Amino acid sequence: MNKSKSYSRLFSLLLIIFSFFYVLQVVNILYYPNEIKIAKGENKSINILFPFYLSVSDSEDVVVQSAYNSDSNTSLKRTYKIDGLDSGEVEFQLKLLGLIPVKKFEVNVVDRPELVPGGNAIGVKLNTKGVLVVAVTDVIGIDGQRYNPAKDAGIKPGDSILKINDVEVKDAQHVVKLLNQFKDQTIRIEIDRNNIKYEIETSPVKSMQDNCYRLGIWVRDKTAGIGTLTFYDKNSKIFGALGHGITDMDTGHLLNAKYGKIINAKISNIEQGKKGSPGEIKGMFYETEMELGEIINNSQYGIFGILTDEFVNLNDGKPIPIGFKEEVKKGKAYILATVKDNKVEKFDIEITDVQYQEKPEQKSMTIKVTDKRLLEKTGGIVQGMSGSPIIQDGKLIGAVTHVFVNDPTKGYGVFIEWMLEQIK
Numbered sequence: 247m248n249k250s251k252s253y254s255r256l257f258s259l260l261l262i263i264f265s266f267f268y269v270l271q272v273v274n275i276l277y278y279p280n281e282i283k284i285a286k287g288e289n290k291s292i293n294i295l296f297p298f299y300l301s302v303s304d305s306e307d308v309v310v311q312s313a314y315n316s317d318s319n320t321s322l323k324r325t326y327k328i329d330g331l332d333s334g335e336v337e338f339q340l341k342l343l344g345l346i347p348v349k350k351f352e353v354n355v356v357d358r359p360e361l362v363p364g365g366n367a368i369g370v371k372l373n374t375k376g377v378l379v380v381a382v383t384d385v386i387g388i389d390g391q392r393y394n395p396a397k398d399a400g401i402k403p404g405d406s407i408l409k410i411n412d413v414e415v416k417d418a419q420h421v422v423k424l425l426n427q428f429k430d431q432t433i434r435i436e437i438d439r440n441n442i443k444y445e446i447e448t449s450p451v452k453s454m455q456d457n458c459y460r461l462g463i464w465v466r467d468k469t470a471g472i473g474t475l476t477f478y479d480k481n482s483k484i485f486g487a488l489g490h491g492i493t494d495m496d497t498g499h500l501l502n503a504k505y506g507k508i509i510n511a512k513i514s515n516i517e518q519g520k521k522g523s524p525g526e527i528k529g530m531f532y533e534t535e536m537e538l539g540e541i542i543n544n545s546q547y548g549i550f551g552i553l554t555d556e557f558v559n560l561n562d563g564k565p566i567p568i569g570f571k572e573e574v575k576k577g578k579a580y581i582l583a584t585v586k587d588n589k590v591e592k593f594d595i596e597i598t599d600v601q602y603q604e605k606p607e608q609k610s611m612t613i614k615v616t617d618k619r620l621l622e623k624t625g626g627i628v629q630g631m632s633g634s635p636i637i638q639d640g641k642l643i644g645a646v647t648h649v650f651v652n653d654p655t656k657g658y659g660v661f662i663e664w665m666l667e668q669i670k
Contacts, residue, residue, distance in 0.1 A: 280350075280351050280352065280604060281351060281352045281353075281354055281604070282351060282352070282353050282354065282572060283354050283355075283356055283570040283572060284328060284329075284330035284353060284354070284355050284356075285330060285355075285356065285357070285358035285567075285570075286330050286331070286332065286333055286355050286356065286357055286358070287330060288329075288330055288358070289327055289328060289329045289330065290327075290328050290330075291325055291326065291327050291328075292325070292326045292328065293324070293325050293326075294324050294325075294326060294340065297342060297343045298340050298341065298342060298348065299324070299340070299341050299343070299344040300324070300326050300338060300339070300340060300341075301338070301339045301341055301344070302336060302337070302338050302339075328353060330353075330355035331355070332355060333355055333356060333357060334354075334355055335352050335353065335354050335355070336352070336353050336355075337350055337351075337352055337353075338350070338351055338352075338353055358567045358568065359479075359567070359568050359666070360565035360566060360567050360568070361477040361478065361479055361565055361566070361568060361642055361662075362477060362478050362479070362480060362561070362563035362564065362565050362566075363476070363477055363563065363566060363582055363635040363637060363642050364474065364475030364476050364477055364478065364485075364487070364563075364582065364590075364633070364635055365474060365475065365581075365582025365583050365584060365590035365591075365634060365635060366474065366475040366538075366584060366590055367472060367473075367474060367511045367512075367513055367527070367529055367584040367588065367630070368472070368473055368474065368475050368487060368508045368509065368510070368511050368531075368538060369470065369471075369472060369508065369509040369510070369511040369529065369530075369531030370470060370471050370472070370473050370487075370488075370492065370506065370508055370509075370541070370549065371468070371469075371470045371506055371507055371508075371509065372468060372469050372470070372492055372501060372503055372505075372506035372541060372544065372549075373417075373467060373468045373503070373504050373505045373506060374406065374466070374467050374468065374469075374501050374502055374503065374504055375406060375408060375438070375502045375503065375504040376406045376407045376408040376409070376414070376415040376438070376467075376502070376504075377406065377407050377415055377417065377418055377421055377465040377466065377467045378404070378405075378406050378465060378466050378467070378494055378497070378499070378501065378502070379396070379401060379402070379403055379404065379405045379406070379407065379463050379464070379465055379497075380403055380464050380465065380466050380494060380496040380497055381403055381463070381464040381496065382394065382396050382397050382401060382402065382403060382462060382463055382464075383462050383463070383464065384462055385451045385453050385460045385461075385462045386453060386454045386455065387451050387452060387453070387454060388452050388453070388454050388457070390454065393451040393462065394462045395448045395449060395450060395451055395460075395461045395462055396448065396461040396462045396463045397462065398448065399435070399446045399447065399448035400444075400446055401435070401437065401446065401448075401461070401463065402439070403496070403497045404439070404494075404497040404498075404499040405437045405438065405439050406437060406438040406439075406502050407421065407435060407436070407437055407463075407465065408436045408437065408438055408443070409434075409435070409436035410424045410425070410428070410433055410434070410435055410436075411424070411428060411433050411434055412434070417467040417468075418465050418466070418467045421465060422458065425450045425458075425459045425460065425461065426458055426459050428450065428459075429450065429452075429459055430449055430450060430451070430452065430459065431449065432447055432448070432449050433447065433448065433449065433450070434446075434447055435447070435448065438502060448461065466494060466496075469492060469494070469495075469501060471492075471630075472511055472527055472528070472529040472531075472629075472630045473487055473488045473549075473630060473632055473633050474487065474488070474583060474584070474630070474631055474632060474633035474634045474646075475487045475508070475538075475633060476488070476489060476548065476633045476634070476635050476645045476662075476665065477635060477642060477662070477665075478553055478558070478563075480558060480565060483539075483552050483553045483554075483555070483558055484550065484551070484552060484553075484669055485508075485539055485550065485551055485552070485553050486548050486549070486550050486633075486645075486665045486666070486668070486669070487508065487548055487549050487550075487633045488548045488549050488632050488633040488645075488647075489547065489548050489608075489632050489633045489644075489645035489646060489647040489659070489660050489665065490546065490547065490548060490608060490632060490647045490648070490660070491544050491545055491546045491547070491548065491549070492544050492549060500544065500545075500546065501544055502544075503541060503542075503543065503544035503549075505540075505541070506540070506541030506544070506549070506551070507537050507538075507539065507540050507541060507551075508537075508538045508539050508541065508549075508551070509531045509536070509537055509538060510531065510536045510538055511529040511530065511531040512529055512530050512531070512588055513527060513528070513529050513584060513585065513586065513587075513588060514528050514529055514530050515528040516528065516585060516623060516624055516628065517628070518623075518624055518625040518628070519624060519625035519626050519627065519628045519649065519654030520625060520654065521652055521653065521654070522651060522652060523651075524628060524629055524649050524651055524654060525624055525625050525626075525628030525629065525654060526628050526629040526630055527585065527624075527628055527629065527630025527631060528630075529630065536554075536556065536557070537554060538553060538554060538557045539551050539552055539553035539554055539557065540552050543668060543669070545668045546606075546608065547606060547608065547660055547664050547665045547667075547668050548633065548645070548660075548665050548668065550665075550668055550669050566637070566640060566641065566642055567640070567641050567642070568641060568642045568643070568662050568663070568666070569638060569639070569641030569642065569643035569662065570663060571603065571610070571643075571661040571663050573639075573641065573643070574597065574600050574610075574611060574638065574643045574644070574661065575597070575600060575638070576596075576597050576598060576599065576600060577596065577597060577638070578594065578595075578596055578597075578638070579594075579595050579596070579597050579613070579636055579637060579638035579643070580592050580593060580594050580595060580617075580636075580637055580638075581593050581595055581613075581631075581634040581635065581636050581637070581646060582634060582635050582637070583620075583631050583634040583646075585620065585623050585624055585631075586623065591619075593615065593617040593619065593620040594615075594616050594617040595613045595614060595615050595616060595617070595636070596613065596614045596616050597611050597612070597613055597636075597638065597659075598612045598613065598614050598656075599611060599612035600612075603661065603664075606664040606667060607660075607664070608647055608648075608658065608660050608664075609647070609648070609658040609660070610644060610658070610659060610660045610661040610664065611636075611644060611658065611659045611660075611661070612656065612657075612658060612659075613627075613636065613646070613656065613657055613658070613659050614655055614656050615627060615655045615656075615657075621655065624654075625654045625655070626649065626653075626654035626655035626656070626657070627646060627649040627650075627654055627655070627656070627657040628649065628654065629649070631646055631649075632645075632646055632647055632648075633645050633646065634646040636659050642662050643659075643661065643662055644659040644660050644661050644662050644665075645659060645660055645662065645665060646658075646659055647659060647660050
């Protein structure tokens with residue numbers, strides 16, 4: 247009787263372990279990516295455990311060729327090898343017992359782009375479309391009363407003023423000129439708020455302070471700083487840099503770019519990063535410095551534009567393939583950055599975590615600086631290194647974006663695919 251109970255307990259234990267194993271398999275299947283990229287001419291292997299099977303649509307012979315490798319199979323696992331034959335998409339299905347559809351996903355066969363990785367320190371100058379409202383305040387009128395025309399009209403910090411009475415606003419001084427031209431008459435103001443345009447009406451107030459007409463706003467029309475070039479394409483001359491957008495320091499809003507340029511920058515000093523205090527690369531650039539390119543887009547995932555022929559011709563960088571987000575893995579990698587003698591250098595890092603992302607997000611991976619030279623020089627990741635290209639297994643996989651305030655040896659990176667989506 248005791249022996250029978252022992253067998254029963256052992257069977258129950260094995261059943262629990264077996265069930266737990268397959269629950270994990272089902273969970274993994276449910277979280278399997280909805281899209282898999284394969285470079286044309288390359289292949290990918292997918293492991294599927296019993297009782298699940300992989301099936302493909304009838305068009306597979308046009309785009310992909312798939313087969314399971316019988317040599318690697320066990321009674322519980324099948325390894326499917328998918329070869330990318332030509333550009334296009336095909337639908338695969340995971341089926342329970344080969345009959346019941348559980349999950350669909352697309353296999354997208356694409357050409358693997360090749361880009362020249364950067365690492366160059368650059369000066370960035372950006373002019374906004376219209377002017378950005380950074381603060382709203384009261385105006386003391388000539389009668390001694392407080393007025394706030396902007397607030398009363400609904401203008402908020404972060405709004406961009408594009409037009410006043412149908413006249414396009416050029417810069418902050420132009421706003422002052424227009425307000426004193428129209429004086430206390432009712433004016434129409436076109437604003438942009440989160441990429442939606444509005445038109446409001448208000449009347450300027452004559453200020454006791456200087457007898458000038460005011461709305462009660464503080465505005466900004468340009469910004470400048472130091473960053474790092476991430477990549478460029480030798481043929482199209484398109485570049486990407488920073489890995490994150492340029493935002494206003496007061497409002498935190500992404501600046502609506504009208505025109506900008508990147509300029510050759512010289513490193514003058516480095517403030518080391520410490521716990522609770524991010525460091526900074528300090529550099530210099532002047533109007534007379536060689537212009538490297540024109541900024542045409544300021545997005546959440548970096549700045550993008552066109553390089554000059556002069557820069558492309560002078561730079562001897564060699565293109566390397568990009569790595570798709572599915573190929574990024576934990577482990578060793580390196581970044582390219584300029585921290586000394588205006589020379590691009592390679593520094594070792596480790597990717598400690600990779601996020602599963604189906605749509606663009608900034609914090610795609612967590613990285614840790616392991617290179618002793620960089621740790622001695624900067625303390626880790628510092629401001630100005632944003633955009634430093636991340637390379638793993640000979641592929642450009644992303645760019646440095648943020649530093650951990652409480653641990654400057656660590657930071658975040660963004661997938662290169664998210665940056666490239668901004669220039670399509």
